Amino acid sequence: MDHCATCYVRNRAICSALEVDEVTALGRIGRHHRLVPGQTLIWEGEDSMLVANVIDGVLKLSTSLSDGREQIVGVVYPSDFIGRPFGTRVQHNVTALTDAHVCTFSSSDFERFAREHPELEHKLLERTLGELDRTRRWLLLLGRMTASEKLANFLLDMSERLTPGGSCGNSPADGFDLPFGRQQIADILGLTIETVSRRLNDFKAQKIIAVPSRRRIEILDRTALSDIAANATL
Template sequence: MSSCDTCVVRNRAICAGLDSREIHALNAIGRRRSVTAGEPLIWEDDDSLLVANVIDGVLKLTTSTEDGREQIVGVAYPSDFIGRPFGPTSKASVVALTDARVCVFSRNDFDRFAREHPELEHKLLERTLAELDRTRSWMMLLGRKTAPEKIATFLLEMSERLAETGCTPSFGPANRFSLPFSRQQVADVLGLTIETVSRQFTKLKNEGVIELPSRREVEIVNRGALVALAG
């Protein structure tokens, strides 16, 4: 039995739509790998040339300047695809935010397989287009929103994306969730400093918009206010 048969993201990842023979072939070139929180999967500039599907956990995609400033340019959740098939490798690191399991492929193997399976390429295309949309709306946030707007937008996005992840069919956005990010990582997503993030969180708490039961936990108390603040 191939590990794909028991894969929890089998029907949501790009593998969906492949028949059992194809799945078997794909399984033959891939392997499962666990990554512990904080561990890198791909380094910026490395040419390890691998791509992967996220099975479980959350990973960040980052780019950095030489002097160490970091920007998180993407976040990968279960069923998301990671890496850069075809053409040049992109200059981004992938690091696990939580303990994670991924299904990795050598880029060459994956490229070859994909070229032979249009249905897979189509799934990948749809996913990439959706990711581009999301990335572009994040550009608006980075370029034009104020710190309070950024924080509000971020919390709303989190409440949606973390709700999707669950196995139970989601009933809309979650009002309470555990952030997969530290304060510094939130800052790296939003193009802010850790101090500004902290101050904005505190401000929202004092205004009764959110509760912060622990460092990573967030509870949205007044969603309407958050939506209004998001701009």
């Protein structure tokens, strides 16, 4: 695999810790994969052990109870790292939500390489610490927020992540396309699809957002949305 030289996320992924020749060496143990929406890369409980970098697309991490209740426990974007090195067992499914490109490694190969490249491990550590922070904030959301607060926070979060240029304020086109359907939003927020639909329509009725198509959200009144989410901000 010699894609590395032209890799989109080369400067943001953990690979950015490496020198050119080291990237080449890492590239040699990696494999490029293309995923279609709904395709699962890693299954909960399996110990095959694969890790990967996301090059393009959005994937979800999810776990579920035996009766079918599901919770999305993470969402990964381009340049994010997937998998559980230095562990025995994956704790969740990893499934593509959009068309996606990933760069996979066998865990053992990756682990060996990482241990020889402390800079890489350091980058991974920083990333993991950040992910832990974000996951802990999510605990507050799931444990203590109402449906409206959950949705407001979710929309603000999405607007940050998905707005390309980073247009802040109440600029004319403060909108984005969600990579999720309603059920997936529900699975992220610990709600039912019906509640998501209802609260979203409340926001629409209050002219806080517009929903021109199923997956598109436009934020009309960011202040109002922040106010609803605000309790969270501390």
